[in-house]
Structures are given as C-alpha cells and as structure tokens.
Amino acid sequence: MHDIRLGIIGYGGMGRYHAKRAPDAGVKVLAAADILPERAAEAQAAGLTGYCSAGGLLADDRINTVILTVPNHLHKEMCVKAAEAGKHVITEKPAALSVSELDEMEAACRKAGVVLTAHQNRRWDRDMLTAKYALDSGIIGKIFTIESKLHSANGYMHEWHLYKKYGGGMMYDWGVHLIDQILFMMPRAKIEYIFADIKKVLHEEVDDYFKILMKMDNGITAHIELSTYILDYQPRWLVGGDKGTMIVKDFACGGAVYKTGKLLEKLPPQIAETEAGPTRQFAPVPPGGIITEALPEIQTDPNEFYRNLRGVINGQGELKVKIPEVRRVLSVMEAAVESSETGRAIAFEACGNINA
C-alpha cells in the first residue's frame, strides 16, 4: 500500500492546518511551498522541506500528492501543473472558480492518470451530520424544510477574500460548503429550482450576504442564508418535519428535538392578542404541550478524508468527494448568481436544465 506523501502549496492558514492535522490520518507531510520566503522558512523550521515556489515542490520526486492551499484564483493553474508533474491533487475549496475551470482541471488529471479531489471537509461537521440524522432516521417524521444559516457579527472579511480577482467573497468561501452540505444530506434528490439573492452589504467588491432557496424534487425546500453582519445568532440548523422540529444551534451542537404531545392534537383554546388583533393558531403553546428531547449524539472522524484518498490511490474504493459532486455545487453557485442578477428562479436539473 502506497502512503500519501504530501506536498503543500501555499503555507498560510490552511497550509499550516494540513501540515499539523494530516499526519493524524497517516499522511506523510514532506514539504511546503510559499512565495513568501518567511513562510517557506517557517515550513523548514517545522521540519518540512520549504520551497519558495510551487515549481520546486512539484519537481520533488518524493512527493506523490499535493494539496493546493493557495488563494482560490490559483487552484486551476496549480492543479494543471501538478497533474503534469504526475502528482495526485487535492484542491482546497472552492475547487475552481467556475464549472469550466473544473472541467479543465479534471481533463488534465485524467490525461495524467492522477486522482483529483476537493477538501470538502465540512461533510464531516457534527452539526450538519446531526441535522442529516433527522432526514435519515425519520425521528421527526417527513421533512418539509431545512434551514442552514451562518451568521457572523464580525463584519468585514480579510485579506484576499476582499477582492474579486483572487476569488474572494463569501459565496466562494462558505457558499461552497453550505451548498455541498445540502446536496450531501439529500444525495438522491434532484434540484427543481434555485432562487438566490446575493448582496454586498459592507463590502464594495465581493458578496458578503446570500440567501439561496433550493426546491428539491423530494418535497423539501432548502433555505441557505449567510451573512457576515447579523448581530444576534439564529440557529445554525432548523429541520422541520411533520412529527417534530430539530434545532441545532451551533457548531458545538447545542439544541434539541421538539415534539408535540397529545395536548396539541387539538388547537389550544388560548388566544394571543396583539395591538391589532387576536390569533389562536399562533398563540403560545400551553405548558407541557411541547416535549423536548436531546439531540442524537453523532460521531464523526474528519481523518476519513485522507484515509479514503489513500485507499483510492491504491486502487481501493471510490472517492468520498467526487468531482461530479464538486461540479454540481459549482453549477448551483453559477445558477444562484444568475438568479440574483435576473431576479428569476432558475429551472435546474429536475427540469432538464442542460447546464445543471
């Protein structure tokens, strides 16, 4: 069995992360390249071979796999060079800035006979897997809505994320994760329509807010919302079923499953008065009317990403993060941009959209 002998291209935040974490999954991290000499020196000081250019690292025969942890606009160019050098390629997300870029990357890897995958690590996030459990287990009945919300009070984004030419903006940053998670949660569902509103609230050049509605052919409408500037936090996940509701509050999986008892089989007699009128349907639920249960405890192991890749490099099994899935996410992002620009819902794959 061949090991993954990894070279890291881009020794910034994520480059350092992989250098530290990949060995836990049995990966041999050998080298890192960065155009900033101080970062190449930092890699050297951390016991890796530090290169001042990607070219130097790609010529290193010890390395059989590279991970691209450079800013987003460089992923395609670096991937093609790495494939030509005979290296398997892991690209950080977003794998590419467009479907057509990804197609070029895939063609280069296929031609070179190397594996291409993307680090969609948020498929191993416990909060998402907890929400997914509601779909898979039926504990809250038939699901009719999923809300995936990510709000930050931190306002401004940082460094290259602020600029379009580097592939900045929140759609390329977290949008790619949030869409991928929804599609991962419902692998058999096709998308009928996509509607999106993408905004620049605090930033001049790139998006920092988006709402995306994805109407699926399984009856569920997924609602994704991200903002860098909403100052009180809403739950990270809300899953609504016909026998209950699951709330996953945050990454740490606070929250609960809520179900109604016998009391609520009939509408309670209370009436809520507002200044402008009464409501019975939306009156408070009487005490004891809602039963609260603990969230299921879900295990997760992000090291599976590298273990899976090692198997595939050795001819065993199939990739956990497949390029057609990555391509589908990029197609959704392109449709979301089109929807936001035109103000229309975009008919997607279940409606025979050939671009989907």
Ligand SMILES: NC(=O)c1ccc[n+]([C@@H]2O[C@H](COP(=O)([O-])OP(=O)(O)OC[C@H]3O[C@@H](n4cnc5c(N)ncnc54)[C@H](O)[C@@H]3O)[C@@H](O)[C@H]2O)c1
């Ligand atoms: N999967 C995740 O959870 C996750 C989280 C954060 C970032 N990312 C992704 O990781 C990638 C890197 O993001 P980051 O936050 O680490 O950025 P960063 O700015 O911290 O690091 C990027 C590094 O690349 C170097 N670099 C730039 N051009 C280069 C070149 N031509 N050759 C070699 N090195 C070069 C920079 O000097 C810098 O050190 C991005 O694609 C980003 O979207 C993924």
